[in-house]
Amino acid sequence: MFSLFYGLWKYMFSKTEFHVLILGIDKAGKTTLLEKLKSLYSNLEGLPPDRIVPTVGLNIGRIEASNTKLVFWDLGGQPGLRSIWEKYYEEAHAVVYVIDATCPLRFEDSKSALEKVLRHEDLQGAPLLILANKQDLADSVSAEELARYLDLKKLDERVYMFEAVSAYDGMGIKESVEWLVEVMERSKRTEMLRARAGATGPASN
Numbered sequence: 001m002f003s004l005f006y007g008l009w010k011y012m013f014s015k016t017e018f019h020v021l022i023l024g025i026d027k028a029g030k031t032t033l034l035e036k037l038k039s040l041y042s043n044l045e046g047l048p049p050d051r052i053v054p055t056v057g058l059n060i061g062r063i064e065a066s067n068t069k070l071v072f073w074d075l076g077g078q079p080g081l082r083s084i085w086e087k088y089y090e091e092a093h094a095v096v097y098v099i100d101a102t103c104p105l106r107f108e109d110s111k112s113a114l115e116k117v118l119r120h121e122d123l124q125g126a127p128l129l130i131l132a133n134k135q136d137l138a139d140s141v142s143a144e145e146l147a148r149y150l151d152l153k154k155l156d157e158r159v160y161m162f163e164a165v166s167a168y169d170g171m172g173i174k175e176s177v178e179w180l181v182e183v184m185e186r187s188k189r190t191e192m193l194r195a196r197a198g199a200t201g202p203a204s205n
Contacts, residue, residue, distance in 0.1 A: 016068050016069065016185070017068075017069040017070075017071060018070050018071070018094065018180075018181075018190070019071050019073065019093050020070055020071065020072050020073070020095070020096055020180065020184075021073050021088055021089070021092045021094070021096065022034060022072055022073065022074040022075065022096045022098060023085060023096070023098070023113075023117060024077050024098035024099060024113075025077040025078075025079075025082075025099075025106065025109050025110050026076070026078045026079075027077075027103075028077060028098040028100045028110070029100060029134060029167045029168075030074050030075075030077060030098045031059055031074055033074075033096075033098055033131070033133070033165075033167035033173070034061045035061075035167075036167050036168075036170055036173055037061055037063055037072060037173065037177070038061050038063065040063075040170060040173060041065055041177075042062075042063050042064070058073060058074065058075055058076075058088075060072065060073055060074070061074065063177075065178070065181055066181045070180075070181070073088055073092075082113060082116075086120055086122065089123045089126075090122045091193070093126065093127075093184050093187070093189060093190055094126050094127040094129065094183070095123065095126050095127070095129070096129045096131060096176075096180070097114055097117070097128060097129070097130045097131065098131045098133050098167075099133060100134055101132040101133055101135065101141045101143075101146060101164070102137050102139050102140045104141065104149075107146070110150075111149070114130075114150070118152075125157070125187065125188050125192070126158070127158065127159040127160065127180070127183040127184060127189065128159070128161075129160070129161055129180055130146070130160065130161070130163070131163055131164075131165045131167075131172075131176065132162060132164045134166060134167075134168070135164045135165060135166045135171055135172070136166040136168050136169050136171065140164075142164060143162040143163055143164040144162070146162060147162045159183050159187065161179055163176045163179070
């Protein structure tokens, strides 16, 4: 009987945990974003930007926002490392895709890498947050300009948003996280992952 009540208590009061992928080509600012998330939402002081080196493999960061646990997986974006991204798709509740908004010469590379991500069946229905990063720099393009360039028309009813941010000074980061939490909580993708994990709670309509 104790185990029954404990299971119910744990379901009612334990915080939801979401897994979020941070993707993007190299030098987009993914790891700087992760370090800024740590410093904004936890007692951990993130690495200063001048000490961040390119990610080879995986960085993991955990934060709490809106009574929700978020686990971010920051994956290396060099061409030779992008093939490992798909190994993490199956468990992801959402994708944050980071683009260097100061480098139009690499927008085409970012776009083709993103299109490949979105075509993968293991990410079906995952909400997508596209960040036009480095807004602290004068030559950055706006989120609206980036959206026009990427021209993402076929998203299979995927919930998505473009946001202008600066992983360096934190501009737009909290608004982005709030949006992520809100959409993940009511996402069909989340329902599917919970069902697969054997969750016994009532399904939302």
